[in-house]
Amino acid sequence: MKNLLVAQSGGPTAAINATLCGVIEEGIANNKIQKVYGAKHGILGILSDELIELNEQFTNLESLQLLCQTPSAALGSCRKKLENWLENEAEYDKILAVFQKYNIGCFIYIGGNDSMDTVYKLSEYCKVKNISDIQIMGAPKTIDNDLCETDHCPGFGSAAKYIATTFSEISCDCDVYAVPAVTIVEVMGRDAGWLTATSGLARINGNTAPDLIYLCEKPFSTERFLKDVKNKLKVKSAVVVAVSEGVSDENGNYIADSLQNSCEDAFGHKILAGAGGYLEEVVRQEIGCKVRSIELNLMQRCASHVASLTDINEAKLLGRATTKYAIEGGSGEMACIKRVSQNPYLTDVEFVAIDKIANKVKNVPLSWINEDGNDITKEMIEYLLPLIQGEVPGTYKEGVPLHFHFANL
Amino acid sequence: MKNLLVAQSGGPTAAINATLCGVIEEGIANNKIQKVYGAKHGILGILSDELIELNEQFTNLESLQLLCQTPSAALGSCRKKLENWLENEAEYDKILAVFQKYNIGCFIYIGGNDSMDTVYKLSEYCKVKNISDIQIMGAPKTIDNDLCETDHCPGFGSAAKYIATTFSEISCDCDVYAVPAVTIVEVMGRDAGWLTATSGLARINGNTAPDLIYLCEKPFSTERFLKDVKNKLKVKSAVVVAVSEGVSDENGNYIADSLQNSCEDAFGHKILAGAGGYLEEVVRQEIGCKVRSIELNLMQRCASHVASLTDINEAKLLGRATTKYAIEGGSGEMACIKRVSQNPYLTDVEFVAIDKIANKVKNVPLSWINEDGNDITKEMIEYLLPLIQGEVPGTYKEGVPLHFHFANL
Numbered sequence A, B: 001m002k003n004l005l006v007a008q009s010g011g012p013t014a015a016i017n018a019t020l021c022g023v024i025e026e027g028i029a030n031n032k033i034q035k036v037y038g039a040k041h042g043i044l045g046i047l048s049d050e051l052i053e054l055n056e057q058f059t060n061l062e063s064l065q066l067l068c069q070t071p072s073a074a075l076g077s078c079r080k081k082l083e084n085w086l087e088n089e090a091e092y093d094k095i096l097a098v099f100q101k102y103n104i105g106c107f108i109y110i111g112g113n114d115s116m117d118t119v120y121k122l123s124e125y126c127k128v129k130n131i132s133d134i135q136i137m138g139a140p141k142t143i144d145n146d147l148c149e150t151d152h153c154p155g156f157g158s159a160a161k162y163i164a165t166t167f168s169e170i171s172c173d174c175d176v177y178a179v180p181a182v183t184i185v186e187v188m189g190r191d192a193g194w195l196t197a198t199s200g201l202a203r204i205n206g207n208t209a210p211d212l213i214y215l216c217e218k219p220f221s222t223e224r225f226l227k228d229v230k231n232k233l234k235v236k237s238a239v240v241v242a243v244s245e246g247v248s249d250e251n252g253n254y255i256a257d258s259l260q261n262s263c264e265d266a267f268g269h270k271i272l273a274g275a276g277g278y279l280e281e282v283v284r285q286e287i288g289c290k291v292r293s294i295e296l297n298l299m300q301r302c303a304s305h306v307a308s309l310t311d312i313n314e315a316k317l318l319g320r321a322t323t324k325y326a327i328e329g330g331s332g333e334m335a336c337i338k339r340v341s342q343n344p345y346l347t348d349v350e351f352v353a354i355d356k357i358a359n360k361v362k363n364v365p366l367s368w369i370n371e372d373g374n375d376i377t378k379e380m381i382e383y384l385l386p387l388i389q390g391e392v393p394g395t396y397k398e399g400v401p402l403h404f405h406f407a408n409l
Helices: A016-029 A043-047 A061-068 A089-101 A113-128 A156-174 A194-203 A222-235 A256-260 A275-286 A309-327 A378-388 B016-029 B043-047 B061-068 B089-101 B113-128 B156-174 B194-203 B222-235 B255-260 B275-286 B309-327 B378-388
Strands: A002-008 A033-039 A051-053 A104-111 A135-140 A181-187 A212-214 A238-244 A290-295 A333-342 A345-353 B002-008 B033-039 B051-053 B104-111 B135-140 B181-187 B212-214 B238-244 B290-295 B333-341 B346-353
Touching (some): A002 A309, A043 A089, A089 A104, A113 A135, A156 A309, A181 A275, A194 A212, A222 A275, A275 A290, A290 B290, A309 A333, B002 B043, B016 B033, B016 B061, B043 B089, B135 B309, B181 B194, B222 B275, B238 B275, B275 B290, B309 B333
Parallel strands (some): A135 A333, A181 A290, A212 A238, B181 B238, B212 B238
16 A cells, blocks of 8 residues: 655645645545655655654644644745756656655645646656656645636635735725825735736725736836826825736836836845835825835735635645545646636536646736726626635634644654 | 714724724713714814714614724824914814814714823813813724823734734744745834734744844844844744834934935935834845845734724723713713733723823833843733734625725715
8 A cells, every 4th residue: 555745835825734634634534545744845855855744643633624724834845946857867766766765656746836847847757767656746826826727726715815805904094094195005926917906806895995906917107007096196085006016017127126226225235125115116206195015925825814715625625636636546737626607606626737737827818907907807806706705714722823833843 | 962072083903993883882872962973084074074973874783893893993084183272272162163063062082192182182171261061081092002001002902913813824934944034024113012012922822933022112233133033043944023113223213214324216215114124134134044024014903804802892892981981071081991800801991181191102111021132021921912812703795804984974
């Protein structure tokens, strides 16, 4: 009987541990698997032979439940990308030796774009070398929602719920004074604007913010931005703007670079201002009203206390389905979510060859951005809305969320 | 029969609407009051005669419940401070004329330090002019927790719960990689370090962050900070620092100023970096490891979705008690919370003369900061812990929190 190995990779999300939970559950429940191992810090932990046994840590349901509510990657993560095997075959041999040492029959790698590249390279290597007793599968996670072939990515819905909730509260906060003021909120996403788009969900219950939404899929014009803000200030005093960190001008240069390039700090360093900080300065100079910028920063990817129940459930289901599929012989593929029906919202899991996904980016369709390039369309709202439904009843102890930590990590 | 007037002032919190809710409930329930009015944008709305009738907007309990869960000030707010009456008696006359026009017998002003100055000046003016048919009372709110005479301030507990929750999640997020990294989180508070201290609550369930806590009550030394960070990096890879926005050197200069004064942006403006941004640059230059800074920004004062039930209940209770006291003839005082017992946590409401509170600041006692000046003591944790207990069962609609908005504001 073979063992199962799971690892987590890339940037943390509020749902990657729910996928881990699904993998562990299936590994424990499936009678074709003896032991479930986890690698510390993704592929790095395999290379350094740092595997821990997981079965004994989940002898009760409470631990699994707690794991599902814990943000970030409980096994640790990494940003490691494998070289091509022709350039560094020793690394591939090292990985396969560890698989052999622990009698691993299935390896599940939970991650985003870069992690799917690892799944692709490892499964290709096994094919080339005619190694057929190890199944390698990818399970998606990324708050960026930019993986191809899947309707959406686990982790995105929870980040979206945090962003929608936060914008709805910022809306209340900014509406409070009678003086003109501009608040610019920078949302994660250098290459895809999905997360920034979710700010629009804050308006569905009657809050007014955000007033303007700029995604990185359309070239950004500072001139048009100023015109948009001035127009909004004519009809209301508090203007709230959502902007992707990756907005760029028509030549593809990040708008924040123009500020950074012209400003050095006390040490002679370039100041690392973001898009929000840049636009704050632009409004201060060109409009002159009260202005502030806000970065949602790490909180948008780790705010488990306001996770989407739909997201957490899907993430767990995907972990379980991926593991079952690998045990039954699937390899070199990633589990994808297929939206079967919009109303009622129904999904299915399907498996897609990893070369269709690795190193590719799914952008927001331009038709889901309005013509003026400063808002999203109704189609985008319809796509997003099901993903943030439901709240996770969090476990608090002494007034603070309780999180799961591996004993021997 | 007289009418009641209520207004909100100063910076928004997650609990100021709960106090408003208590005032409205008592106003509606008390048979000595006919109508409840609210002024738009605090004292400004009285000066501009913009009062709205509130009774008819609260004919069902759902609206009051929703108001309690709504962040910021539903009536709007202002930063207006009255001049001394000898210098601008016309303004006082205008206010009293509006009181008379609407037959106001009690005026409840919910706010912080500056708002209590308004309560003080108005009630003193009435005394001097022998006006005895108008009772003027203050109800406290401030996330800064820096009002004197009260054990703590409504709004603080909810901000504390947000900060503790967020640090516990940031702790999980930062622990994920094996590479050395420093994360500096800047918390609101220019003059008092109470809010920054609440970051320490994130550790009570086993999370490790924050590793270092710097309050503005002790002079900040950049040299000692670097030594502290280097020491922590020797024992763990992810170091998380909490720092008050108002930390200053031993000469009382904000540490952020040293960066701002030496850096101009493209427009020739000073860059408005905060304490976190400054320390991020210092770590980048002097230690050279991965470093980021995070500002909790507006979210720490408006995150109603993670409000403290204890705080919301106390805020509402104080609003109700203040109103009852005013109706019974109390004036020129503020409602204070007295901690009667620590275990079990029990409180009482008492009323204190407003001149003991207006324009004064309550700082963190130095004995609640550790000797090295980089953490808080056990006494501080004991003081803080009861204030964040309990979660408010929020009302979500389509996955986003539902907020209360006045119909005719």
